[in-house]
Amino acid sequence: MPQELTEFLQQLFNAVRISGVYALVALGITVIFGLTGIVKFSIGELLTLGAFLTFSFWDQDRVIFFLAVPLAALAIGALSLLLERVAFRFTLDQPINGFIVSLGLILVLQNFVIEAWGTSPRAIPPVFTRIWDVGGVRMPMHDWFVIWVTVGLIASLFLFLRLTKYGRAIRACAEDREAAALMGIPVGLVIACTFALGGALAATAGGLVGSIQVIHAYIGAQLLLKGFAVALVGGLGNIEGAVVAALLVGMTETFGAGYLATEWRDGYTFALMIMVLLLRPSGLFRARGRLQETLQ
Amino acid sequence: MATAIGRLTSSITTQYPPLDLLTVRLPLAALLFVPLLAPPLLPTSRLLSLAVTAAIYVIVANGLHVIFSYTGQLSLAHTTLWGLGAYTAALLITHYDAPTLALLPAAGLGAALGAVAIGIPAFRTAGFSFAIITFSFAEIMRLVANNWTSVTEGSLGITVFDAPTPLGPIKFDTFNHLENFYYLTLAFAYLSLVALWLIRQSRLGKTFIAIRENEALARSVGINVYLHKLLAFAISGFFAGVAGVFFVYHQKHIEPGPLSPFGAFFTIQFLLMILIGGRFSVLGPVIGAAVVVFGPEVVNGILGDVLTLSRTQIIFGSLLAISVLTAPRGIVGQASAGYQNFFAVLRQSRERGRSWPVSAALALASSIVPVGRGKQDS
Numbered sequence A: 001m002p003q004e005l006t007e008f009l010q011q012l013f014n015a016v017r018i019s020g021v022y023a024l025v026a027l028g029i030t031v032i033f034g035l036t037g038i039v040k041f042s043i044g045e046l047l048t049l050g051a052f053l054t055f056s057f058w059d060q061d062r063v064i065f066f067l068a069v070p071l072a073a074l075a076i077g078a079l080s081l082l083l084e085r086v087a088f089r090f091t092l093d094q095p096i097n098g099f100i101v102s103l104g105l106i107l108v109l110q111n112f113v114i115e116a117w118g119t120s121p122r123a124i125p126p127v128f129t130r131i132w133d134v135g136g137v138r139m140p141m142h143d144w145f146v147i148w149v150t151v152g153l154i155a156s157l158f159l160f161l162r163l164t165k166y167g168r169a170i171r172a173c174a175e176d177r178e179a180a181a182l183m184g185i186p187v188g189l190v191i192a193c194t195f196a197l198g199g200a201l202a203a204t205a206g207g208l209v210g211s212i213q214v215i216h217a218y219i220g221a222q223l224l225l226k227g228f229a230v231a232l233v234g235g236l237g238n239i240e241g242a243v244v245a246a247l248l249v250g251m252t253e254t255f256g257a258g259y260l261a262t263e264w265r266d267g268y269t270f271a272l273m274i275m276v277l278l279l280r281p282s283g284l285f286r287a288r289g290r291l292q293e294t295l296q
Numbered sequence B: 001m002a003t004a005i006g007r008l009t010s011s012i013t014t015q016y017p018p019l020d021l022l023t024v025r026l027p028l029a030a031l032l033f034v035p036l037l038a039p040p041l042l043p044t045s046r047l048l049s050l051a052v053t054a055a056i057y058v059i060v061a062n063g064l065h066v067i068f069s070y071t072g073q074l075s076l077a078h079t080t081l082w083g084l085g086a087y088t089a090a091l092l093i094t095h096y097d098a099p100t101l102a103l104l105p106a107a108g109l110g111a112a113l114g115a116v117a118i119g120i121p122a123f124r125t126a127g128f129s130f131a132i133i134t135f136s137f138a139e140i141m142r143l144v145a146n147n148w149t150s151v152t153e154g155s156l157g158i159t160v161f162d163a164p165t166p167l168g169p170i171k172f173d174t175f176n177h178l179e180n181f182y183y184l185t186l187a188f189a190y191l192s193l194v195a196l197w198l199i200r201q202s203r204l205g206k207t208f209i210a211i212r213e214n215e216a217l218a219r220s221v222g223i224n225v226y227l228h229k230l231l232a233f234a235i236s237g238f239f240a241g242v243a244g245v246f247f248v249y250h251q252k253h254i255e256p257g258p259l260s261p262f263g264a265f266f267t268i269q270f271l272l273m274i275l276i277g278g279r280f281s282v283l284g285p286v287i288g289a290a291v292v293v294f295g296p297e298v299v300n301g302i303l304g305d306v307l308t309l310s311r312t313q314i315i316f317g318s319l320l321a322i323s324v325l326t327a328p329r330g331i332v333g334q335a336s337a338g339y340q341n342f343f344a345v346l347r348q349s350r351e352r353g354r355s356w357p358v359s360a361a362l363a364l365a366s367s368i369v370p371v372g373r374g375k376q377d378s
Helices: A003-036 A043-060 A065-086 A095-117 A141-163 A165-175 A177-182 A187-212 A219-233 A239-260 A262-279 A290-295 B002-010 B021-031 B034-041 B045-070 B078-096 B100-122 B127-147 B178-201 B203-213 B215-220 B225-251 B264-277 B284-303 B309-326 B330-351 B356-368
Strands: A131-134 A137-140
Touching: A003 A043, A003 A137, A003 A141, A003 A165, A003 A187, A003 A219, A003 A239, A043 A065, A043 A095, A043 A187, A043 A219, A065 A187, A095 A219, A095 B127, A095 B264, A095 B309, A131 A141, A137 A141, A141 A165, A141 A187, A141 A239, A165 A177, A165 A187, A177 A187, A187 A219, A219 A239, A219 A262, A219 B127, A239 A262, A262 B127, B034 B045, B034 B178, B045 B078, B045 B178, B045 B203, B045 B225, B045 B264, B045 B284, B078 B100, B078 B127, B078 B225, B078 B264, B100 B127, B100 B225, B127 B264, B178 B203, B178 B225, B203 B215, B203 B225, B215 B225, B264 B284, B264 B309, B264 B330, B284 B330, B330 B356
Parallel strands: none
Antiparallel strands: A131 A137
16 A cells, blocks of 8 residues: 555544544533533543543452443443532523533542542553554554444444433433423433433543543543534534534544644644634534524 | 521511621721731741732732623633733743833733634634633643744743842842732732722623623613623733733743643633632622632641642532532622621511520521522622
8 A cells, every 4th residue: 555545544543543532522511411501511520530430440450441441431420410419400590500510520520530549640551452454554453442332332322312212301301391391201310310421421431541542630621622622513412413523523633633733733623613613603513402592 | 497597588578787888898898908918917938929829810810800700701711811911921021121010011911912812703602602612712822832832932831030120129029029029919909909890880891791681682772792792801811911920920930731820721710719709799809819829728727738739629619619509699799698687687586576595596597598698789
């Protein structure tokens, strides 16, 4: 294969790998926003916490990775549920207050991680160590594993929301909370579970990120911005949009860093996000539901 | 007990008595002059240095007050504007040896221009989108400071060794004349407070508040909302920029780290000050800054160094969330509501024939946990 093509395919592979992680973060943000109108900024810190929990489970008790990640997701899901019960549910009528509460939670969670694990970077070794070399394109088996896990999770989330009774309840609440309540849907419970779902998705993303790159106490803050960019570009509240936007953002920054200048890597994402917000404030793919008006 | 208080306070229809000018407002206003006594009162130069930090924070928080509390726009680029002022000052000092009095307007205008540059596209959006778009601009400016190494020295940052230029015989060297530097900073903190109060009293301030309360209505009575938002943002940027000068002289260093004042997350600290202090009061940011800077010192003094930096942040983060949920009007709002509740409950309780001690206990309890809301003095 010519050198340029190899390089291009390598970049594409890297873009797809990171897009999956962004998509998981963005889905958590987008589902919660679609349902409650609350922009949950603290989801990045839930990701950090998830990554460190995965690290601890894996390291201390030698629980294998396949168990450590779901355990961390479960724990963070429970924490998320708790936070919804004690804080976010009181901000449903004023989403901007929910946003400020989540800013406070960023301080709490980030510094909790620093208290518990310190600021030094940690790494979770990959489960699979083989590296495939296809015509010069290096593809670690573990990265494929991460890609397939994210694809699987996103697909199951879709199926869950589209096909099951519970998914339909979530979508009904997103369309119109009052009408859903009149149909006998326990709206409060649905919202609480959605917060748990968002937290669990973020924690899973954290565990997966931990196995492909070094983690530190501030990683959530960085990934939050990417997840947010994805959710906004895709249209807040729009799940399909988030997946497409994740690929778009992943490729923008990977190719930008690869072919233009590496040091502006994050800048490409922000520029894309600002442009989308200015030209199409509701995102590339229009979000559904009445909550859209809170964005305008 | 609790239900009794609830029943009593919920039946209060008129607020009695209002915050009396002579007995309450003036004595409280006298407290504003306590910072003047800080140098003789504070035992160590470390504490005096903290007082300088508090004074700088007051200026920054007062700026955020204009755009966030008055105009109702949640800007997450505020500390970036602060950093912009600090960089302007640092560059002017290191390259041109600019005198301090020239730096203040230069850095203020630099940050105000930065605010306008961000605001022109950002105010096409509102609400969350505005918060997030300012956040992205903040991160982009941090990237610029990181990557434009020929000017900003990149991630190393700029170190400033110069002391502020003397004003006549008064020297402001922060090593040997920290006290003078403190008074200089304090003077500008007072100035910013007066400016804030004047804005609040003026037609301009009322226009800002009209935009916060109901943007569509403000527009319908002929207010140019976009222009006024830009103006509020520029004013808040000016405050931040001026504070940047003092920051550079005090810290002697500015760098674009994610957790430095140039990072967008640092804005949360100032939101915290405003929300804890009270977003509906001119004095909110002052009280908030004092709590944020000296609160941990007091706790550490009493309990013996239990608060590390991260523990302090955990507590402040919780306080931010709790104050938004339970006391959206902050310390000022709670205190005035508590004061009003005390007398109202005392009077009603006496009228219902309860004995003095019971009434006093009820009144005290209801003033500590003010269930009823006091008059809103935005």
